[in-house]
Amino acid sequence: MSVLSDIADLVQKGKAQEVADLVAQALDEGTPPQQILDDGLLKGMGELGVRFKNNEVFVPEVLIAARALNKGTDVLKARLVDGDIKAIGRVVIATVAGDLHDIGKNLVKLMLEGAGFEVVDLGTDVAPDKVVEAVKEHKPDVLALSALLTTTMSAQGDAIKALNEAGIRDQVKVMVGGAPVTEAFAKEVGADAYSEDASGAAEIAKSFVQ
Ligand code: B1M
Numbered sequence: 001m002s003v004l005s006d007i008a009d010l011v012q013k014g015k016a017q018e019v020a021d022l023v024a025q026a027l028d029e030g031t032p033p034q035q036i037l038d039d040g041l042l043k044g045m046g047e048l049g050v051r052f053k054n055n056e057v058f059v060p061e062v063l064i065a066a067r068a069l070n071k072g073t074d075v076l077k078a079r080l081v082d083g084d085i086k087a088i089g090r091v092v093i094a095t096v097a098g099d100l101h102d103i104g105k106n107l108v109k110l111m112l113e114g115a116g117f118e119v120v121d122l123g124t125d126v127a128p129d130k131v132v133e134a135v136k137e138h139k140p141d142v143l144a145l146s147a148l149l150t151t152t153m154s155a156q157g158d159a160i161k162a163l164n165e166a167g168i169r170d171q172v173k174v175m176v177g178g179a180p181v182t183e184a185f186a187k188e189v190g191a192d193a194y195s196e197d198a199s200g201a202a203e204i205a206k207s208f209v210q
Helices: 003-013 016-028 033-053 059-082 103-114 128-138 154-165 183-188 198-209
Strands: 089-095 117-121 142-146 173-177
Touching (some): 003 016, 003 033, 003 059, 089 198, 103 142, 103 198, 142 198
Parallel strands (some): 089 142
């Protein structure tokens, strides 16, 4: 196996130190950072994302793989910033007002980063005016809103309404998700897209920037 396919494999196995060592080795051997990112780190996370969607692996494995991917990215970071690698797009992500659940949001963020997006994470319990401020400031391609409670899913609609009132709704694609959210609800509140899971969210975000 090549070093890059070893990296992809070790990301999926969550072997953080081995991933970091192999990324350093690949750099030493002259492999371009972009290739290490695409054909090693992101390939591994992409493959894991498919297995996650098919219920072949679960949350702990994904979180451990994320840690390994991050460790590899840390080694690449200086080159990523200084080199000519460009993110494929920018996403602002938040869990909506009144909601403190962030495990799903963090998984969506992870899959988005794995797909090559720069992600601005506003955290949890994010009020509509903060969402508007962030869209104005970061000018994302996609706004991703997560809600886990039946009592907070309406806050996704509130955030979209606030974007409308601020006159910036047409500047960003809005995607909603979270356990109680449905496709029908997404349409009802005026979102552009709904995904039931994290890997689907990354696929939809990619379709928005392609
Ligand atoms: Co809470 N909680 N919780 N809780 N909690 C649920 C959601 C609940 C279903 C449990 C239950 O009663 N069966 C219930 C909601 C009931 C309802 O509204 N219908 C509930 C409740 C009631 C509460 C409190 C009100 C409890 C209380 O205090 N009485 C309280 C509310 C706090 C608040 O937010 N204001 C509360 C608190 C908490 C903890 C803080 C203890 C903790 C959260 C810790 C944290 O997130 N850091 C917690 C947890 C862990 C859960 C459960 C057990 C697990 C949620 C989770 O992380 N799942 C949950 C029960 C359950 O789901 N079985 C529960 C794993 C995660 C990967 O899945 O977040 O669904 P999920 O994300 C998925 C998809 O939904 C999707 O992708 C992810 C991965 O594929 N997705 C998106 C998510 N966001 C997306 C965005 C997208 C696209 C896809 O695009 C933008």
